[in-house]
Amino acid sequence: MADVNVSSLPISPKQGQKTDDSQGNEGIPAVELIELLFFAYRDFVGDADELLARLGFGRAHHRVVHFVNRHPGMRVADLLAVLKITKQSLGRVLRELVDNGYVVQKAGDSDRRERLLYVAPKGEELARQLVALQTRRFARALNECGPGARDAARKFLASMIDPEQRAEVERLIANANGKK
Amino acid sequence: MADVNVSSLPISPKQGQKTDDSQGNEGIPAVELIELLFFAYRDFVGDADELLARLGFGRAHHRVVHFVNRHPGMRVADLLAVLKITKQSLGRVLRELVDNGYVVQKAGDSDRRERLLYVAPKGEELARQLVALQTRRFARALNECGPGARDAARKFLASMIDPEQRAEVERLIANANGKK
DNA sequence: AAAATAAGTCAATATGGCTGACGTAAACGT
DNA sequence: ACGTTTACGTCAGCCATATTGACTTATTTT
Numbered sequence: 001m002a003d004v005n006v007s008s009l010p011i012s013p014k015q016g017q018k019t020d021d022s023q024g025n026e027g028i029p030a031v032e033l034i035e036l037l038f039f040a041y042r043d044f045v046g047d048a049d050e051l052l053a054r055l056g057f058g059r060a061h062h063r064v065v066h067f068v069n070r071h072p073g074m075r076v077a078d079l080l081a082v083l084k085i086t087k088q089s090l091g092r093v094l095r096e097l098v099d100n101g102y103v104v105q106k107a108g109d110s111d112r113r114e115r116l117l118y119v120a121p122k123g124e125e126l127a128r129q130l131v132a133l134q135t136r137r138f139a140r141a142l143n144e145c146g147p148g149a150r151d152a153a154r155k156f157l158a159s160m161i162d163p164e165q166r167a168e169v170e171r172l173i174a175n176a177n178g179k180k
Numbered sequence: 181m182a183d184v185n186v187s188s189l190p191i192s193p194k195q196g197q198k199t200d201d202s203q204g205n206e207g208i209p210a211v212e213l214i215e216l217l218f219f220a221y222r223d224f225v226g227d228a229d230e231l232l233a234r235l236g237f238g239r240a241h242h243r244v245v246h247f248v249n250r251h252p253g254m255r256v257a258d259l260l261a262v263l264k265i266t267k268q269s270l271g272r273v274l275r276e277l278v279d280n281g282y283v284v285q286k287a288g289d290s291d292r293r294e295r296l297l298y299v300a301p302k303g304e305e306l307a308r309q310l311v312a313l314q315t316r317r318f319a320r321a322l323n324e325c326g327p328g329a330r331d332a333a334r335k336f337l338a339s340m341i342d343p344e345q346r347a348e349v350e351r352l353i354a355n356a357n358g359k360k
Numbered sequence: 361a362a363a364a365t366a367a368g369t370c371a372a373t374a375t376g377g378c379t380g381a382c383g384t385a386a387a388c389g390t
Numbered sequence: 391a392c393g394t395t396t397a398c399g400t401c402a403g404c405c406a407t408a409t410t411g412a413c414t415t416a417t418t419t420t
Contacts, residue, residue: 030315031250032353033334039349040340041221042264058406063218070211076367084222089408091368113366113417135210141339145332152325152332154213159321160220169219173212240376256398269377271399293386293397364419374409381401388395 047133055126060093061102062130065119068103069127070176073116075108082172102126227313235306240273241282242310245299248283249307250356253296255288262352282306 048062055061067082068074076094080087094117097103102123108114119127142149161169228242235241247262248254256274260267277283282303288294299307322329341349 029357030318031311032357033318033330033337034311034314035250035353035356036334036337036341036349037221037224039345040337041217043342043345044217044340046342060407070215077365085407086409087367088369088410093407095368108366111366111418113415115367131211131214134214137340138210138213140343141336144339145335149332149336150213152329153336154216155325156321156329156333156336157213157216157220159324160224160317161216162223162226163320165219165223169216173215176215177209177212238375257396265376266378267398268379268400273376275399288397291387291397293384295398362420365417367415367417369414370412372410375407376405377407378405379403383400384398386396386398389393390391 044134044137047137048130051129051133057096058093060089061097064090064093064097065102065123065127066130068117069119069124071172072118075114075116079117097123224314224317227317228310231309231313237276238273240269241277244270244273244277245282245303245307246310248297249299249304251352252298255294255296259297277303 045059049059052058052062063083064079067079071078076087076090080090083090094103098105100122101120104118104120105115106118108116138153142153145153158166158170225239229239232238232242243263244259247259251258256267256270260270263270274283278285280302281300284298284300285295286298288296318333322333325333338346338350
């Protein structure tokens with residue numbers, strides 16, 4: 001599968017551009033971390049792509065199914081805010097998911113203008129499979145890193161989020177987890 | 181900028197779906213890590229987007245400038261292998277970068293069919309600015325996580341890469357770092 | 361009754377991918 | 391020396407995902 005031949009690239013003439021920042025975190029130029037995150041994320045999303053492609057879906061459908069599954073009854077406006085896309089962009093994707101029986105919409109109880117979003121059984125199963133795929137990658141990686149890696153990764157990833165947005169994301173996750 | 185209103189999403193009825201995997205890494209459902217990585221990566225690439233947009237460039241240009249800067253003299257075929265895109269997809273992006281004086285091409289010395297890629301001063305400056313932006317995010321995050329976070333993050337990110345691809349990525353990074 | 365809100369839709373456009381087909385120049389193999 | 395392969399580029403057409411702007415419909419709010 002996609003066996004590339006990147007061997008023997010020329011060696012960069014400029015030696016390790018440190019750009020360092022103390023605080024007990026010296027020694028690894030940040031550009032290295034930047035590239036690792038790039039490759040890690042590419043493989044991370046790649047897990048889901050094959051499964052989605054077999055259903056005729058793309059990453060946009062993935063995101064919708066995932067968040068609707070995690071937040072049953074969310075409004076369209078909420079979904080737009082989470083995904084940070086426009087309503088026109090969501091339109092086609094949501095319609096396809098509804099038409100194919102992955103997502104259902106119900107008018108709001110107190111406000112009947114709202115179309116509350118829920119996953120149908122098909123959608124829940126798809127979301128479950130997608131989470132399972134990506135969970136497997138995390139499990140493998142964290143096992144390789146040894147004990148404590150999970151907490152460290154959680155803290156690191158949260159810290160990478162824009163400070164102004166972090167509280168909101170944490171709230172989102174806590175809500176979906178059932179706020180235990 | 182983009183102040184969303186995601187407050188008060190409904191609470192998920194199904195409690196924390198553990199999907200756990202022992203090894204001293206219990207306690208955080210993987211779905212939480214999945215979402216944190218999603219949001220972290222979105223903000224991570226978002227850093228560059230604004231700067232690129234001002235130049236009329238997109239993420240595709242970012243990747244090209246970055247890797248050409250890190251691997252001066254790389255061949256077009258090497259770049260295609262790293263980015264895993266087709267030569268037709270690269271075509272327009274590379275042409276724009278060359279036309280606007282960010283990247284230069286030189287015929288190979290021993291094989292004159294090759295068009296070796298180099299950043300022009302303009303391209304080097306752009307690459308530097310982009311790395312600086314993303315370095316700033318890493319520095320802030322790692323400082324928040326305390327000592328040792330850098331090594332932990334490096335190990336974690338590397339472990340998230342497909343095992344079959346990891347050696348190749350490590351080689352790529354080592355080469356660019358000057359193989360010290 | 362008027363205004364604001366939630367959602368959906370139409371149209372046009374941009375970006376970044378893809379496949380297939382073809383062309384050119386240079387290197388390689390027999 | 392000739393034919394094949396390689397490295398690169400390009401034309402044409404397609405798809406997926408996103409954008410902005412304008413407009414409609416239903417419903418709630420004021």
